[in-house]
Amino acid sequence: MATREIGIIVNGATGRIASTQHLANALLPIRDEGGLAAGADRIVPRLMLAGRDAERVSALAGRLGIAEWTADLDAALERPDFPIFFDAAATRQRVATLTRAIEAGKHIYSEKPLAPSVEQGAQLLRAIRARGLKAGAVEDKIFLPGLRKLARLAAAGFFGRITGFRLDFGWWVFDGAERPSQRPSWNYRRSGGGGLISDMYPHWRYVIETILGPIRRVVSTATTVIPERVDEAGARYAVDVDDTATTLAELANGAVGTIVCSWATRVRRDDLLTLQVDGTGGSALAGLHKCWIQSAADTPAVRHFNPDVDLGMDYRADWKEFPGATERINPYRAGWERFLRHVVMNEPLVSDFRAGLRDVALAEACYRSAVEGRWVAIDEPGALA
Ligand SMILES: NC(=O)c1ccc[n+]([C@@H]2O[C@H](COP(=O)([O-])OP(=O)(O)OC[C@H]3O[C@@H](n4cnc5c(N)ncnc54)[C@H](O)[C@@H]3O)[C@@H](O)[C@H]2O)c1
Numbered sequence: 001m002a003t004r005e006i007g008i009i010v011n012g013a014t015g016r017i018a019s020t021q022h023l024a025n026a027l028l029p030i031r032d033e034g035g036l037a038a039g040a041d042r043i044v045p046r047l048m049l050a051g052r053d054a055e056r057v058s059a060l061a062g063r064l065g066i067a068e069w070t071a072d073l074d075a076a077l078e079r080p081d082f083p084i085f086f087d088a089a090a091t092r093q094r095v096a097t098l099t100r101a102i103e104a105g106k107h108i109y110s111e112k113p114l115a116p117s118v119e120q121g122a123q124l125l126r127a128i129r130a131r132g133l134k135a136g137a138v139e140d141k142i143f144l145p146g147l148r149k150l151a152r153l154a155a156a157g158f159f160g161r162i163t164g165f166r167l168d169f170g171w172w173v174f175d176g177a178e179r180p181s182q183r184p185s186w187n188y189r190r191s192g193g194g195g196l197i198s199d200m201y202p203h204w205r206y207v208i209e210t211i212l213g214p215i216r217r218v219v220s221t222a223t224t225v226i227p228e229r230v231d232e233a234g235a236r237y238a239v240d241v242d243d244t245a246t247t248l249a250e251l252a253n254g255a256v257g258t259i260v261c262s263w264a265t266r267v268r269r270d271d272l273l274t275l276q277v278d279g280t281g282g283s284a285l286a287g288l289h290k291c292w293i294q295s296a297a298d299t300p301a302v303r304h305f306n307p308d309v310d311l312g313m314d315y316r317a318d319w320k321e322f323p324g325a326t327e328r329i330n331p332y333r334a335g336w337e338r339f340l341r342h343v344v345m346n347e348p349l350v351s352d353f354r355a356g357l358r359d360v361a362l363a364e365a366c367y368r369s370a371v372e373g374r375w376v377a378i379d380e381p382g383a384l385a
Pocket residue numbers: 011012013014015016017018051052088089090091093111112113138140184199
């Protein structure tokens with residue numbers, strides 16, 4: 001068995017998602033376990049942390065036991081022993097940063113959204129193809145245990161003909177005045193690349209399409225319900241992006257579903273994200289980890305509602321927990337393993353750059369619908385390369 005080291009530049013390393021999920025929960029465990037099995041060989045990530053603030057990057061490198069770090073991205077991009085570039089810095093810089101990395105001949109792995117528009121993302125894809133580079137997009141949510149169970153049910157035909165679906169997501173994000181905000185302020189500023197649809201809908205694209213099939217068209221609202229917030233420095237700022245969005249989505253198979261998301265809602269559902277799928281054969285509702293099912297046979301006969309007396313029914317009693325897969329894998333690690341095998345062994349990659357572009361296309365279609373007040377086909381921009 002041979003060990004093959006592969007150099008990965010991790011840009012935006014000190015950010016929340018890079019430092020926790022991608023480094024501590026994915027790349028470091030792969031490295032510390034002696035690498036990823038790839039045929040007869042093992043692929044061992046060699047990491048270089050990159051960021052703007054040398055002090056913070058070096059402190060993180062020290063904490064994680066990573067020898068190589070830099071605050072000079074150009075110098076890092078010149079290193080031939082680091083053929084992979086991963087971007088998890090704040091969204092606003094993404095296109096410019098990925099353009100530099102592509103020009104430097106790096107294989108690209110990127111957090112979502114890949115670009116603020118399909119057109120800009122398609123330009124990146126053309127550059128990637130022109131140089132014969134490999135590229136992938138982070139599509140982690142489909143590896144959540146609850147959604148994996150739902151995907152298994154769909155693949156096994158449990159639902160029969162799909163009659164509809166409902167995706168509910170969100171929680172209360174404090175405005176920073178009353179209590180500290182749980183999300184960075186760039187999420188609420190157009191100049192920072194923020195916006196709930198831009199941030200979250202890329203996930204809903206691959207979740208819905210993996211489990212239920214292609215989305216044909218959407219009609220959407222995008223609203224700002226908390227107009228003013230307080231940033232990390234204590235300064236008040238006007239929110240100029242959406243923090244709440246409601247969407248009707250029609251699938252290619254004719255089923256229609258809803259996507260309801262808000263950073264200004266309080267949780268009274270089974271989980272922070274729930275996806276219910278209904279079909280002639282049964283229904284299932286998945287949270288992040290668990291999944292409950294009600295088959296056609298288990299479906300109670302609801303006869304009427306009673307305006308005078310609360311019947312005291314427990315409508316959850318007729319649902320069973322679906323045990324599903326027991327194997328646990330960190331969703332970000334699952335993505336890295338697939339991407340690394342794609343780069344090193346040429347294995348096909350579902351979450352490639354084009355898939356990431358379609359994630360952007362859903363967000364773009366929803367924004368367009370919200371502005372123009374009409375149904376918009378997800379392929380409408382016509383810019384998908
Ligand atoms: N897949 C997911 O579930 C998921 C979850 C959260 C965030 N994200 C994505 O990850 C990215 C980072 O999000 P986060 O929540 O970690 O944000 P964050 O604010 O915690 O981190 C952003 C990082 O980018 C750095 N940064 C900002 N501008 C930079 C620049 N010009 N050059 C280099 N570094 C710069 C910041 O210093 C910080 O380290 C975003 O694109 C976001 O959409 C994905």
